[in-house]
Amino acid sequence: MRMAELSAESGVPVATVKYYLREGLLPPGERTSPNQARYSAAHVQRLRLIKALTEVGGLSLASVGAVLSAIDGDETPHRTMGVVQQELAGxxxxxxxxxxxxxxxxxxxxxxxxxxxxxxxxxxxxxxxxxxxxxxxxxxxxxxxxRLEEYADLAMHVAELDVQVVARLTSIDNIIEAGLVATVLGDRIFAGLRHLAQEQVSRKVLGGG
Amino acid sequence: MRMAELSAESGVPVATVKYYLREGLLPPGERTSPNQARYSAAHVQRLRLIKALTEVGGLSLASVGAVLSAIDGDETPHRTMGVVQQELAGxxxxxxxxxxxxxxxxxxxxxxxxxxxxxxxxxxxxxxxxxxxxxxxxxxxxxxxxRLEEYADLAMHVAELDVQVVARLTSIDNIIEAGLVATVLGDRIFAGLRHLAQEQVSRKVLGGG
Incomplete structure (x- = not known):
């Protein structure tokens, strides 16, 4: 697909796509003429990932770059996730x-x-x-x-669920990307569920209104 | 205590304390002369709270202002926590x-x-x-x-623990402040425990290194 289509598919403006290409966050497309390149579904997915990391995960572009280098590198999935967690931790x-x-x-x-x-x-x-x-x-x-011990026990249950979710995928690339997505979105999703649940419990305990 | 002592006790620089006073995030001290005021332990606590909200919670000063107005207002604890959660959600x-x-x-x-x-x-x-x-x-x-259902069940367990922690305090002011602290720090603490737990589980499942 052409640049315009890539932008439409991913929901990322053309100027931003060009910026990511210059910064090396997005690999170059296949050149078809001096002024044109062709992009693939992998480019769309990479752009969506960058969007998730910045908008949902709140990562800086520098952190996104570090995370993507780790994903694209030759490290084991376990070490790659280590880098990802470092960047997410801030x-x-x-x-x-x-x-x-x-x-x-x-x-x-x-x-x-x-x-x-x-x-x-x-x-x-x-x-x-x-x-x-x-x-x-x-x-x-x-x-x-x-109550840290009890929180740690519950965190262990959540982590077991996290790893089950990630491990259901078979390809290595997918496992790493799923691990990344699970960590970034998983933290936000769990925090959201916890706040909604707190509202249910606190209404009963602390009094309504 | 004087301004210098307030700064030392709270770990917030004098210039920042003055800025918070001007912005109304910190209530004025008791004036003892045209150029001096006396501050109390409540001022130290308030400064620590602002520090926790900005540095750990990542809140903007505008959000901190909204949260503090809610705390200082006449709303029920339940409604106050609603405002707090809105601001935290971004x-x-x-x-x-x-x-x-x-x-x-x-x-x-x-x-x-x-x-x-x-x-x-x-x-x-x-x-x-x-x-x-x-x-x-x-x-x-x-x-x-x-697996959202299972995450929601675990979130409910965490929320029950959260509310038990908060409800152990008796004074209303403390309950609201504890609720705020529990939400801001609690999210960070739980996310940290979850990442450490993920590392334990994933080392076994995804392979070591």
Whole structure:
């Protein structure tokens, strides 16, 4: 298909498509004349993926680039998903050393008890989690962290479902892309369901209106 | 305490504190002379809350303002949390009419089966959820949405835990603030735990490395 069709199919404006081509986020089409190229269904899918990562996932174009390089690289699916999760995690907020130390201990404790391991040990997901726990403590909301074991158990159930969803696909490319989509959209979908569910429970407990 | 101490206690720079005072995000201190004011522990807590909302929750200052007005207002806790969730949800991404219609039907179906109700019926959490489901479909990842019932069941368990955590606090102010903190930090903490758990499960299923 031509550029105009690619834009219409993917819902991404022509100027944006051209920008992604220049930035290397989208591979070049097959050149048919000095001024024209032909694009395929793979280009449409790649554009939709970029849209999902930026609009739903809230990723910067730099993060999208890092994620796509990982997908297109030769790493194992497991390592690729590691890169994806790093980029999704963003930069952890600043917290005081004392609160950070307390939160690290709390998390290490939890992981030991659940037999969870991470490689490399200090990755960004952990740094974010530590910062969030430290912030809860700073705000005097330790109650939230007292039930961390139960949250971890439920997170494990969700993760098992996530991996079942992803593992149903057979091709390696699909598994990685599905893993990416499952992570980005999955977080948003689960947060949305949780908020709706909170509304059901809180109406009963905290009183209506 | 004086401004310098308020800044040190909260970890928010003096210039930023002054900006928040001008913008009305932080209530004025008690004036002790034409050039000086005295601040209380409530000011420290409010600054920490603003920091958590912006740095961990990723909220804009405009959204923080809306959330704080809701907290300081006369609404019921349930309605206040509604405002909080609207602001946290952000603006839903654009999707095609066809996919949006499909996703709305899918969500309406789920909510009917679970007996979930929302007031007002079209709020932003729903709009975001619809957009995320529609994006999954657009990317050919309907597998994610096929297990929506199971995700909703798990979300209900998480929400029950959330409300138990919040309901343990007795004062109304604390309940609302705890609800806010639980929502903002709770989403981040759960997403972090889920990613760590995914890593445990996926290492076994997708192969190591």
């Amino acid at each position: 930069t952890p907020p600043k917290v005081s050393d004392e609160d950070a130390e307390w939160a690290s201990g709390r998390l290490a404790d939890l992981m030991r008890r659940h037999g969870w391991k991470v490689h490399p040990p200090e990755h960004r997901t952990m740094a974010n989690l530590v910062a969030a726990l430290a912030t809860a403590r700073e705000l005097g909301q330790e109650t939230l962290t007292e | 603006t839903p991404p654009k999707v095609s009419d066809e996919d949006a219609e499909w996703a709305s039907g899918r969500l309406a179906d789920l909510m009917r089966r679970h007996g979930w109700k929302v007031h007002p019926p079209e709020h932003r959490t729903m709009a975001n959820l619809v957009a995320a489901l529609a994006t999954a479909r657009e990317l050919g990842q309907e597998t994610l949405t096929e």
